[in-house]
Amino acid sequence: MNKLYVVGIGPGDRENMTDRAFDAMEEAEVLCGYDSYIDLVTPIFPLKERIATGMTREVERCREALATAAAGRTVAVVCSGDAGVYGMAGLLYELSAGYPPVEIEVVPGISAAMAGAAVLGAPLMHDFAVVSLSDLLTPWDTIAIRLEHAAAADFVLCLYNPSSRKRRDHLARACDIVLRHRTPATICGWVRNIGRDGQESDVLTLGELRDFEADMFTTVFIGSSATRAIDGRMVTPRGYGEAGQ
Amino acid sequence: MNKLYVVGIGPGDRENMTDRAFDAMEEAEVLCGYDSYIDLVTPIFPLKERIATGMTREVERCREALATAAAGRTVAVVCSGDAGVYGMAGLLYELSAGYPPVEIEVVPGISAAMAGAAVLGAPLMHDFAVVSLSDLLTPWDTIAIRLEHAAAADFVLCLYNPSSRKRRDHLARACDIVLRHRTPATICGWVRNIGRDGQESDVLTLGELRDFEADMFTTVFIGSSATRAIDGRMVTPRGYGEAGQ
Numbered sequence: 001m002n003k004l005y006v007v008g009i010g011p012g013d014r015e016n017m018t019d020r021a022f023d024a025m026e027e028a029e030v031l032c033g034y035d036s037y038i039d040l041v042t043p044i045f046p047l048k049e050r051i052a053t054g055m056t057r058e059v060e061r062c063r064e065a066l067a068t069a070a071a072g073r074t075v076a077v078v079c080s081g082d083a084g085v086y087g088m089a090g091l092l093y094e095l096s097a098g099y100p101p102v103e104i105e106v107v108p109g110i111s112a113a114m115a116g117a118a119v120l121g122a123p124l125m126h127d128f129a130v131v132s133l134s135d136l137l138t139p140w141d142t143i144a145i146r147l148e149h150a151a152a153a154d155f156v157l158c159l160y161n162p163s164s165r166k167r168r169d170h171l172a173r174a175c176d177i178v179l180r181h182r183t184p185a186t187i188c189g190w191v192r193n194i195g196r197d198g199q200e201s202d203v204l205t206l207g208e209l210r211d212f213e214a215d216m217f218t219t220v221f222i223g224s225s226a227t228r229a230i231d232g233r234m235v236t237p238r239g240y241g242e243a244g245q
Numbered sequence: 246m247n248k249l250y251v252v253g254i255g256p257g258d259r260e261n262m263t264d265r266a267f268d269a270m271e272e273a274e275v276l277c278g279y280d281s282y283i284d285l286v287t288p289i290f291p292l293k294e295r296i297a298t299g300m301t302r303e304v305e306r307c308r309e310a311l312a313t314a315a316a317g318r319t320v321a322v323v324c325s326g327d328a329g330v331y332g333m334a335g336l337l338y339e340l341s342a343g344y345p346p347v348e349i350e351v352v353p354g355i356s357a358a359m360a361g362a363a364v365l366g367a368p369l370m371h372d373f374a375v376v377s378l379s380d381l382l383t384p385w386d387t388i389a390i391r392l393e394h395a396a397a398a399d400f401v402l403c404l405y406n407p408s409s410r411k412r413r414d415h416l417a418r419a420c421d422i423v424l425r426h427r428t429p430a431t432i433c434g435w436v437r438n439i440g441r442d443g444q445e446s447d448v449l450t451l452g453e454l455r456d457f458e459a460d461m462f463t464t465v466f467i468g469s470s471a472t473r474a475i476d477g478r479m480v481t482p483r484g485y486g487e488a489g490q
Contacts, residue, residue, distance in 0.1 A: 090370035125335035153394035239382035
């Protein structure tokens, strides 16, 4: 059957990619994806045919990938991080009914939540919630309700898309919601350009995070009430009784 | 400085491991971890010195890893999935103060949430919460409150440790909490032995999941109100207007 891989490449370098992701792209005749992600893998597969499309053209991109696979060519749709976390896997399944049978295989990758957590220390050691602050596809009210509940239940929060040119204040608004349930001293962290040139990160308080200017390449972590700063790292204890004694 | 890697190996096979994880273990003189995880990497590194300890001996295991690294040997603590999601990274940071300086580097891996989601389709395409149902280190009341809030906020839920010999009914109790906010027809899924021999999975309803007997090698996914079954796959739409038209 015609084959379409949806590949999570992780942060983008070969080191943080699985062999399975590499092999899927190598097997593919055509690589398809958002142009910035295609740029990340072009040095690895310089001779591979590419279909690169701009941001917010997800539906068009997925239709083109499905049409190419349905025509008998093996396609790999390239996603940054994990293919199934705010990636293209879901949309490809949704659209696939309109095309002749294509076998879709999702190849997982290191998502920004895990890659960013590893840079900061160990913030996700206990129950956590992942929320995108982008209101392009989700009403802000829904986002706000999720933040409210996650904060009330003392989840560690990992925030994707904390900012963009059109919505600079989303992170501050998110912090204000969490601040109804946690103190300004709550330990937080952010990582920018995870695993790429110019990677930066910081561990800071929720009060400080409120005034931090994130960009669209930043992933933000808000600690639970148990999260601590240990030697400059953001660490959420899992609750081992003996630890630290 | 003395070096200690905390390595997420993903499901356990070489294919789903990053090169960075492989390289860290190759560089290490000693591999340390829960014996089942050490067994997974022994075929890859048959000649490497190993310190394998039983379940629930996390503190002892981390102390031994830190002492070995502090004595000047490079150590890799091996974790299944991601090193920072219910793994050993946090505990190692917590305990590290008691040892001569050791540089801890967390190497992320494919967690069961991402690997399991890829098997089922694309359940984590939108905001999700990860909750462990193990009450060994967390009171059940805390777990119940988190489930309640996550369900109320319409998060997709990914459940780790849904069952064990001592707590067979935790998954049913979790489903009952979610059923206060979602219909029994809500699309769910489970994956057992992800990426390993004997991998099994199913897409089913929340009503059916309530009566499902999970074991400790199972990861469970409960859909949001938007999650759908598409051609036997569990898919949470992200909300692209055109999709499916």
